[in-house]
Amino acid sequence: MGRLQNFDVRLFDRVAAARLRGFSPVLPKLGRSANHGVLWLTAGAALGLSRNRSARRAAMRGVGALALASTSANVVAKQLIGRRRPVTTGVPIARRLLHAPITTSFPSGHSASAAAFATAVTLESPWLGVVVIPLAAAVAASRVYTGAHYPSDVLAGVALGTGAAVLTLRWWPLRDDAPAHAARAQVEVPALPDGRGLVVVVNSSSGSADSVEAQLRTLLPLADLRVRAEDQDLLPLLQQAADDVAGAGGDAALGVAGGDGTVNAAALLAAERGLPLAVFPGGTLNHFTADLGIHSVQHTADAVVNGHGGSVDLGRITPKGAAGAEEGEPEPAYFLNTFSIGVYPELVRARESLEKHLGKWPALAIGLVRVLAQGTPTRAVVNGKERSLWLLFAGNGRYDPPGFAPSFRRDLTDGTLDVRVVDGSRPFARTRLVAAFLTGTLARSRVYRAATLSRLRIDAIHDTEQYARDGEIVPAADALLLDKAPRALTVYLPVQD
DSSP, rough: OHHHHHHHHHHHHHHHOOTTTTTTHHHHHHHHTGGGGGHHHHHHHHTTSSOOHHHHHHHHHHHHHHHHHHHHIIIIIIIHHOOOOOOTSSSOGGGSOOSSSSSSOOOHHHHHHHHHHHHHHHOOOHHHHHHEEEEEEEHHHHHHHSSSSSSHHHHHHHHHHHHHHGGGGTOOOOOOOOOBBOGGGGOOOOOGGGTTTEEEEEEESSSSSSHHHHHHHHTTTSEEEEEOOOTTTTTHHHHHHHHHHHOOOOOEEEEEEEEEHHHHHHHHHHHHHHHOOOEEEOOOHHHHHTTOOOHHHHHHHHHHHTTTTEEEEEEEEEEETTTTOSSSSSEEEEESSEEEEHHHHHHHHHHHHHHHHOHHHHHHHHHHHHHHHOOOOOEEEEEEEEEEEEEEEESSSSSEESSOOOOOSSSSOOEEEEEEEEEEESHHHHHHHHHHHHHHHHOOOTEEEEEEEEEEEEEEEOSSSEEEEEEEEEEOOOOOEEEEEEEEEEEEOOOOO
């Protein structure tokens, strides 16, 4: 150990004595820009504002890995090791830090954060890694060049940060942008050149309504665009549009631009009337269009012009009376993406409020602790068995990844419900759930159950008066039947290479 330490000191002294022409004014400034992760958080924000999906995923994974690595290095490792900072008498004054660090030296927190962000970004988008990795390497090198750390501090930080980025794969597996299967060859949809015969409702309250409207007027100049005013009810506008399309007959279709809640309402009307639906991503979240491989207004516009489409399943929610009473009850509701009862709606809201500041996974972890601390389990009879539930989640089709944070689907015609349950009746269920989530062992936890089913009956619902359907909160009946409406919705889909 003594030999390694002596080598480390000699190497530090050689770097201190080096004169790297052109780097002396750059490296210290670059290192300072990474203080408190500012450089990487700024880069993450820039990527997050991009319209490129892989760049946005890279930003979320990068910020999540950054938080994990920074905590591990600065809060845990530095306190355990307690190594003193290098003596900087051999470092030129112009290169030294303006303010000497007060924390211990091993490992380098700057290097851990840089490696974590760069590795995470590269995992999601190798082409972005070509830009970020040299920047991270320069930040790491600056810590020795300015006298802040020994070389071994930097190497340990890089190893820790790289490991933190790889560790995120336990909670959030990599995905590609390949679209889900949607029975493409079995459905004909009318080709509508320049959008002739297409009636599109644009929800003005969605995240990018102005941009979507402008693109639609350019790409589909003959489409009938109906923009929802701020004080206008969305549902009557959609109903009128659907009625007009149904009355036109022949080559006509309904279109919608908005988030998942808006698309859900339009999808139900299109399915009821047997209309093809053109979905233009225009909301803050666009899970359904992403799973279909629709990542831009251009994708859907091309499909409309070329007449290319397919069909997808819908999840169905039918209110029921007492077990066995199946007649004279309200019409079913449908969901494109997810259904849930319990704390899941509150968890999603908590995560979204923190996500832009912390990244998806740290926000999800903090939201989970917060919601479980304040909530209570919901009691219900699920397929004839009484249960105490922290949450019950059902997805329209099988979701990936397994575990607590379903993100995407590869098949929208598989005829299944992806059911995930967190059991609140077991001892220390809350503590065990949080521990399993944080360690990536949820799939093996006894408080968690998952299954793929064709139908699910939920009776005697207590302690909750609502459920969530595609992000919208809906009053809950005392009993519900969940099943599938196979290939009930016809949608325009982009042509695949």
